[in-house]
Structures are given as C-alpha cells and as structure tokens.
Amino acid sequence: MKTRRVTLVDVARLAGVDKAIVSRVVNADPSLVIRPDTRERVLEAISNLGYRPNVAARSLRTAKAGTLGLVIPDFANPVYAEIITGAESAALAKGHVLVTGSSTGAHSSMDRYLDLLGQGRVDGLMLAGPTTAAEQQKLESLGLPWMMVNRRDTGEHHRYVILDDAQAAKLAVEHLLELGHRKIVHVAGPFGADTARRRATGYRQAMRVPDIPVRAEDIARGDYTPRGGAEAMAELLRKGAEPTAVFVANVAMAVGVLDTLRRADLRVPEDVSVVAVHDLPLAEHLVPALTTVRMPLQDLGARAVDLLLASSPEDEVAEVVRTAMELVYRESTAPPAAG
Amino acid sequence: MKTRRVTLVDVARLAGVDKAIVSRVVNADPSLVIRPDTRERVLEAISNLGYRPNVAARSLRTAKAGTLGLVIPDFANPVYAEIITGAESAALAKGHVLVTGSSTGAHSSMDRYLDLLGQGRVDGLMLAGPTTAAEQQKLESLGLPWMMVNRRDTGEHHRYVILDDAQAAKLAVEHLLELGHRKIVHVAGPFGADTARRRATGYRQAMRVPDIPVRAEDIARGDYTPRGGAEAMAELLRKGAEPTAVFVANVAMAVGVLDTLRRADLRVPEDVSVVAVHDLPLAEHLVPALTTVRMPLQDLGARAVDLLLASSPEDEVAEVVRTAMELVYRESTAPPAAG
DNA sequence: TAGGGTCGGTCAAACGATTGAACGAGCCTA
DNA sequence: TAGGCTCGTTCAATCGTTTGACCGACCCTA
Structure with missing residues (x-):
C-alpha cells in the first residue's frame, strides 16, 4: 500500500485548476486574483488529499531553507537551555525551524557541523559559547548571516548579541551593599569569557559608588564550574580576606562556593x-536557597533570532539586550552579623 | 560582491567533465569507474571552488532529508539533555542532522511541529515525553517512521524504546537492603508515567526477595517535581511510616524529599x-550528595536513532535498552542507625 | 466597433543534484 | 575485419515548487 x-499536481487535478493557482493559494500570494468558489475548491482538495508542501522542493526553488542553526557547547548546561527556549520560540513565531547542535559531543564539533550543514540547510547560524577565530573565518566564507550569542566576537566585523552583564553584577553588589555589607569579595569567571570580564567590571563599578577599595586579593578567578568556584573561594579565604559577602559570577561556581564555606564552618548567610x-x-x-540576579536569557535567544533573520551576511550587528533584570532574594x- | x-555544473566545467561524474565522485558511487587523474581533477576543482552540495536539491531528488526530528517537553530538564546528546551523536555518526524541538514553549506544540515539519523536512521523528493518542494518530498519517523514547506508546502497533526502569529500581533498593535497611519506603512518580510504574514495580520486586511486605502506606506518589517529592515525603511521614530509607523515583523529587526530611529534623543519612x-x-x-542509579540515557537516545533509521513506518519496534546500569554511592x- | 482594462486564470522555465541508460573508443578474439 | 567486451564518460529525465510572462473572455467607453 x-x-x-x-x-x-494532484491537488490541482482534483480542484480542476493549474498547479500555479494551488501554489499561490497555499502561499497566500497577494498578487493572486481568484474567484471565491475556485479558492474554496482548492482548499477542499488540499484538505481532502492531506496535501503538505514539500520542503525540499520549496527550498530549492526559493533558496531559503526555513531553518536556523544554533550551536551550543553542551545541552546539559541549563544556561543554554534558556537560550534555546527563547530562540526556538522566536524562530517558530517567524515560521522557522531551529536546529540546535552541540559542539562538544563525541561526534560533533564546529567543523563537523559546518560540513553537515552544507549549502542550503540553514538560513543563518548562531553560535553560543566559545569560538575560535578560524571558525569565524570559516563562517564568513559560508555566505550565511551568523551571529555570536552571549559572547562578543573578536575581529573588526561585529556580529553579536549579548546581555548587560555589568548591570547584573551591579544589581547583585548593590543588594549586598544595601544589606550593609562592605567587605564584599568576588569569585570571577574565567579570563577567556567576556561575560566574566563584564561581570567583574560591574562589581568594581558598584563598589566604587560607596568608595570601597577593591584590592587584588578581593577577586579570585574560577572556570565557571562548581570545582572552580570551590577553589576560588578557598583561595580568597586563604589570602586572609575576611569577607562578609561574596558575589559569584555564575551559579555553577556558587555551588562550589557554598561547599567551601560549609567546610570552613562559615554559615550562610549568618557569617x-x-x-x-x-x-x-x-x-x-540549593541549601541555603541562593539569592541571584535573573538575566533575560530567553530574550537573548529570541532577539538573536530576530536580528539574524533581519540581517545580511555583510551587515554589522552589535546589540546589548537590556530587558529588565531582577534580583531574586532568597536565603543566602x-x-x-553585628560587630 | x-x-x-x-x-x-561549475565544478564540472572547471574539471572539464560532465556534472554526472562530479556527483558520483562526491557520493563515492561504487558503480563509478574513473581514471585516477580525472578523479584528481574533480577533487581539486571541488576544493578550489569550495563546492558544497545543495541539500535541498539533493533531498528533492532522493526524497531523503538527512534529518531526524526529536520532540521533547522541555529543554530545561536535564534528563532530556542526556537523551538529546546521545541522539545527536548517533545521528551525526550516520550523517544525519538532528532537529530538536520542545512541545511546551509559547509557540510550540506537537501540532505546530507536525505542521512545520511538512513533507520532507525530516526522515523520522522521535517523541520523548507524553503524547496523546490523537497525536500518535496524526503521526501515523505522516507516513514517516516515528518512535516513542523513554515511554511505551499505547495502541496495538508498537514503536518505542525504553530503559529497564525496574532494574534501576532494583539496584537502588538492593543497595539499601545490603546496607541493612528494612523499613524502605518509596516516593513514586506520577501514575501517568510508565517509567514511574516500572520503577514502582522494581521496588516491589526487590522487596519481595527478603520477603519484606510492602504496605499501601509505604508508597506515596509525586509528580516528578521537587514540590511533588516534598509533599509525597511529608505524606509518608504523616502516615506514621518510620522509614530508615527512601527510594525516590527521580532526582527532582529527591530534592524535595531532602527538603522535607530537613524540615522534619531528620538527618540524611544518619536517620x-x-x-x-x-x-x-x-x-x-546536593547536600548531602545524593546516591543514585545511573541509567544509560545517552544510549537510549542513540539507540532510538539507530532503530529509527533502520525501520519503515509499518515496522513494529519495541526495545528495552539494557546497557549496564550503575549505582553511584555518595553521601545520602x-x-x-543501630537500634 | 475598435481599443483598453480588469478578471481569472494557464504556461513553462527555472532551482541543483541524482541516476539509469546510452555511447564512443580502444582492445581482444575468432 | 567484424563483432563483442570493457572502460570512462556523457545524456537527459526527474524530483515538486515558485513565479514572471502571457492569454482569453468579458465589460466598458469613446
């Protein structure tokens, strides 16, 4: 069977019209003039036969795939889950399908993806996470619009969307200042990540307002992992800083920070x-539940899609998404402590 | 520019051969007999021009998209992250691209996806997470091979891959028995989830070996969320069960279980x-670090892809992936306690 | 009644790759 | 030297849609 x-053609035959008519009806071509009853016949034929346009043929003809690509480092990282969710939603709203791939799996890598995507599989590409200059070079050569998400690209020709990380850091530090803290240290992210650099900048800026000096030993760097956070916190304690508060550049490191504080018999938030x-x-x-600053990561993903669809490969794109950020006040x- | x-055609012209030759070289057509120097010329032309096959044209001709679809409920759930990772890796290994979509976003739903996928966008579809009978009906009508992942489908015509959940439950409970526990209760998952039912069955089976009776009040049901786990645990305590151990059907609920135990001043693992x-x-x-049973979720995703690629829409597919599972012994x- | 406008469609040429069939040039054999 | 075989390559139809160009019928107007 x-x-x-x-x-x-099948639809056209059943409706007794030319296939051109059917095509224009399906695509709601504004230039089409048609009698209501003819349109009715066509629509009926479509639904009777269960016709669905063939995507490959359409793509071939229009040179548009109706698909966007998003490459992330790792599906297991919940930060990317939010970016994906936002991007998918925006893509769907514009009638596009989102292909999300990870660049760190057993069989995957940027290169592998660029090969597989070939020509005409996606209309544009978004890269979240680290990317080498060589990869950016290769991207340019594809002739596709592309964009870095949550990372500034290097190079003179900018294509990126990022969040206001400095502002997020300020919100966090201001919260601590309002609570009355003055000895506030910072567990920063890796030097290579520009998000980490912006958050560190925000920390310094916020500390400048009440004119609290930030010494070198008030900042330690981790690699955005729990272990990295634990080590950075240990380093801060070892250096003799006796902070009453810590601003941590991401939640993964905060997990490690809590571990280290627990081991050092320092209570959170009492000490x-x-x-x-x-x-x-x-x-x-977490125990205790962690106070955080919520960033608009879904908006970031959505905005990336919108910008991507609106841009040509030659365009310059550099945007900071400034949707409101929110401090989520919990138990940490x-x-x-007085005195 | x-x-x-x-x-x-461009490649063929540069190499001085017909495009048929180029096509066969690109696809490594075994029926092709060609002089080594001709092949060399072709390959050189390809690399000089940076030729990449047009996916749409190829799909149109071959009626194969080279793409598989995977629909999950939610990107933020790390369980699906593992399934995706495994599936992506297997798909890539077979030269396919994986399109992953979520069915619960603002603009997405099963239906929306089925429409968007149209004809010829994917060669097969995998569904992880709950699916209605109506959706299964619609899937059948697409004429694509499809498959439920980590869920048994209902209906007489089976298409699913699942894990050995009962075995996982047994490993967990046996671990507790070996430690010397006898008053072991179970925080089960929602009735609608067949994974939850299999895990409950495994719990009962394991308890039968040392002939420990399982009473109705030894089992409480949650909805696979932290809150659900917390409530189920509270219910168990209220019912007067004085367990020395709890087997929880998933980690999300275990988070809630730990909360409830903490609130009840019960120490884990001492009490x-x-x-x-x-x-x-x-x-x-988590605090304390949670003892778990690791299931081969990546293998599940990978196996689903392999089965999908090897099956026709009419085939029956029903497999239980039995890769070794492992107890991860941590602090919980x-x-x-003696006496 | 010729000329010009709508209306309501039809025609046919792309898009780029795949693939069965055909074909010419050598060479071998009888 | 004709016929057949192998080798290496070319020919051309085909996949399903899109879309600019064209066309016939009808009505209106001068």
Whole structure:
C-alpha cells in the first residue's frame, strides 16, 4: 500500500485548476486574483488529499531553507537551555525551524557541523559559547548571516548579541551593599569569557559608588564550574580576606562556593552572604536557597533570532539586550552579623 | 560582491567533465569507474571552488532529508539533555542532522511541529515525553517512521524504546537492603508515567526477595517535581511510616524529599537514607550528595536513532535498552542507625 | 466597433543534484 | 575485419515548487 506522496499536481487535478493557482493559494500570494468558489475548491482538495508542501522542493526553488542553526557547547548546561527556549520560540513565531547542535559531543564539533550543514540547510547560524577565530573565518566564507550569542566576537566585523552583564553584577553588589555589607569579595569567571570580564567590571563599578577599595586579593578567578568556584573561594579565604559577602559570577561556581564555606564552618548567610548571576532553576533548591540576579536569557535567544533573520551576511550587528533584570532574594543573603 | 553559489555544473566545467561524474565522485558511487587523474581533477576543482552540495536539491531528488526530528517537553530538564546528546551523536555518526524541538514553549506544540515539519523536512521523528493518542494518530498519517523514547506508546502497533526502569529500581533498593535497611519506603512518580510504574514495580520486586511486605502506606506518589517529592515525603511521614530509607523515583523529587526530611529534623543519612533514579549532574552537589542509579540515557537516545533509521513506518519496534546500569554511592545512604 | 482594462486564470522555465541508460573508443578474439 | 567486451564518460529525465510572462473572455467607453 505504497501511497505516493501528494503533490501540487494532484491537488490541482482534483480542484480542476493549474498547479500555479494551488501554489499561490497555499502561499497566500497577494498578487493572486481568484474567484471565491475556485479558492474554496482548492482548499477542499488540499484538505481532502492531506496535501503538505514539500520542503525540499520549496527550498530549492526559493533558496531559503526555513531553518536556523544554533550551536551550543553542551545541552546539559541549563544556561543554554534558556537560550534555546527563547530562540526556538522566536524562530517558530517567524515560521522557522531551529536546529540546535552541540559542539562538544563525541561526534560533533564546529567543523563537523559546518560540513553537515552544507549549502542550503540553514538560513543563518548562531553560535553560543566559545569560538575560535578560524571558525569565524570559516563562517564568513559560508555566505550565511551568523551571529555570536552571549559572547562578543573578536575581529573588526561585529556580529553579536549579548546581555548587560555589568548591570547584573551591579544589581547583585548593590543588594549586598544595601544589606550593609562592605567587605564584599568576588569569585570571577574565567579570563577567556567576556561575560566574566563584564561581570567583574560591574562589581568594581558598584563598589566604587560607596568608595570601597577593591584590592587584588578581593577577586579570585574560577572556570565557571562548581570545582572552580570551590577553589576560588578557598583561595580568597586563604589570602586572609575576611569577607562578609561574596558575589559569584555564575551559579555553577556558587555551588562550589557554598561547599567551601560549609567546610570552613562559615554559615550562610549568618557569617557570609552569597549572591550569584544568573537565576537557574537549581538555585532555589540549593541549601541555603541562593539569592541571584535573573538575566533575560530567553530574550537573548529570541532577539538573536530576530536580528539574524533581519540581517545580511555583510551587515554589522552589535546589540546589548537590556530587558529588565531582577534580583531574586532568597536565603543566602542577609545583613552582616553585628560587630 | 554577490558571488553566486557554487554548483555541480561549475565544478564540472572547471574539471572539464560532465556534472554526472562530479556527483558520483562526491557520493563515492561504487558503480563509478574513473581514471585516477580525472578523479584528481574533480577533487581539486571541488576544493578550489569550495563546492558544497545543495541539500535541498539533493533531498528533492532522493526524497531523503538527512534529518531526524526529536520532540521533547522541555529543554530545561536535564534528563532530556542526556537523551538529546546521545541522539545527536548517533545521528551525526550516520550523517544525519538532528532537529530538536520542545512541545511546551509559547509557540510550540506537537501540532505546530507536525505542521512545520511538512513533507520532507525530516526522515523520522522521535517523541520523548507524553503524547496523546490523537497525536500518535496524526503521526501515523505522516507516513514517516516515528518512535516513542523513554515511554511505551499505547495502541496495538508498537514503536518505542525504553530503559529497564525496574532494574534501576532494583539496584537502588538492593543497595539499601545490603546496607541493612528494612523499613524502605518509596516516593513514586506520577501514575501517568510508565517509567514511574516500572520503577514502582522494581521496588516491589526487590522487596519481595527478603520477603519484606510492602504496605499501601509505604508508597506515596509525586509528580516528578521537587514540590511533588516534598509533599509525597511529608505524606509518608504523616502516615506514621518510620522509614530508615527512601527510594525516590527521580532526582527532582529527591530534592524535595531532602527538603522535607530537613524540615522534619531528620538527618540524611544518619536517620534516613535516600537513593534516587537517575544520576543527574545536580545529584553530586546536593547536600548531602545524593546516591543514585545511573541509567544509560545517552544510549537510549542513540539507540532510538539507530532503530529509527533502520525501520519503515509499518515496522513494529519495541526495545528495552539494557546497557549496564550503575549505582553511584555518595553521601545520602548509609547503614541504618543501630537500634 | 475598435481599443483598453480588469478578471481569472494557464504556461513553462527555472532551482541543483541524482541516476539509469546510452555511447564512443580502444582492445581482444575468432 | 567484424563483432563483442570493457572502460570512462556523457545524456537527459526527474524530483515538486515558485513565479514572471502571457492569454482569453468579458465589460466598458469613446
């Protein structure tokens, strides 16, 4: 019972019109003038036969795939889950399908993807996470619009969308300042990540307002992982800093920071307050529940899609998404102990 | 500088051969007999021009998209992240691209996806997570091979791949038994989830070996969320069960279980041991670090892809992936307190 | 009644790759 | 030297849609 797939021609035959008519009806071509009853016949034929346009043929003809690509480092990282969610939603709203791939799996890599995507599989490409200059070079050569998401690209020709990380950091630090903290240290992210650099800048800026000096030993760097956070916190304690509060550059490191503080018999928030960027679902279930700054990561993903669809390969794109950020006040922050 | 895209014809012209030759070289057609120097010329032309086959044209001709679809409920759930990772890796290994979509977003739904996928966008479809009978009906009508992943489908015509959930449950409960526990209760998953039912069955089976009776009040049901787990645990305590150990059907609920135990001033593992299925990255960072049973979720995703690619729409597919499972012994389980 | 406008369609040429069939040039054999 | 075989390559139809160009019928107007 090998039912051949239904094509435009089948519909046209059933409706007694030319396939061109059917095509224009399907695509709501504004230049089409048609009698209501003819349109009715066509629509009926479509639904009777269960016609669905063949995407390959359409793509071939129009040179548009109706698909966008998003490459992330790792599906297991919840930060990317939010970006994906936002991007998918925006893509669907514009009638596009989103292909999300990870660049760190056993069989995957940027290169592998660029090969597989070939020509005409996607209309544009978004890269979240680290990318080498060589890869950016290769991207340019594809002739596709592309964009870095949550990372500034290097190079003179800019194509990126990022969030206002400095502002997020400020919100976090201001929260600590308002609670009365003055000895506030910072567990920063890796030097290579520009998000980490912007958050560190925001920390410094916020500390400047009440004119609290930030010494070198008030900042330690981790690699955005729990272990990295634990080590960075340990380093801060070892250096003799006796903070009443810690601003941590991401939640993964905050997990490690809490571990280290627990081992050092420092209670959170009684002895030390902890606040981190950004508000992952996980934050609520840590012990104590973590105070965070929620960043608009879904908006970031959505905005990337919109910009991508609106841009040509030659365009310059550089945007900072400034949707409101919010401090989520939970149990890990409190006023410093008196005295 | 609108450089026209490079096609087979361009390559053929440069190499001084017919485009048929180029096509066969690109696809490594075994029926092709060709002089080594000709092949060399072709390959050189390909690389000089940077030729990449047009996917749409190829799909149109071959009626194969080279793409598989995977629909999950939610990107933020780390369980699906593992399935995706496995599926992506297997798809790439077979030269296919994986399109992953979520069915619960603002603009997405099963239906929306089925429409968007149209005809010829994917060669097969995998559904992880709940699906209605109506949706299964619609899937059948697409004429595509499809498959439920980590869920048994209803209906007489089976298409599913699942894991051995009962075995996972047994491993967890046996671990508790070996530690010396006998008062072991179960926080089960929602009735609608067949994974939950299989895990409950495994719990009962394991308890039968040492002939420990399982009473109705030894099992409470949650909805696979932290809150659900917390409530189920509270219910168990209220019912007067004085367990020395809890087997929890998933990690999300275990988070809630730990909360409830903490609130009830029961120490873990001194007063109550807790073990859960499956080993998410998160488990290691809970307080105390959670003992779990690691299930081969990546294998599940990979196997689904392999089966999908090997099956026709009419085939029956029903497989239980039995890759070894492993108990991950952490801090939340210990022998029961003496006396 | 010739000329010009709508209306309501039809025609046919792309888009780029795949693939069965055909074909010419050598060479071998009888 | 004709016929057949192998080798290496070319020919051309085909996949299903899109879309600019064209066309016939009808009505209106001068």
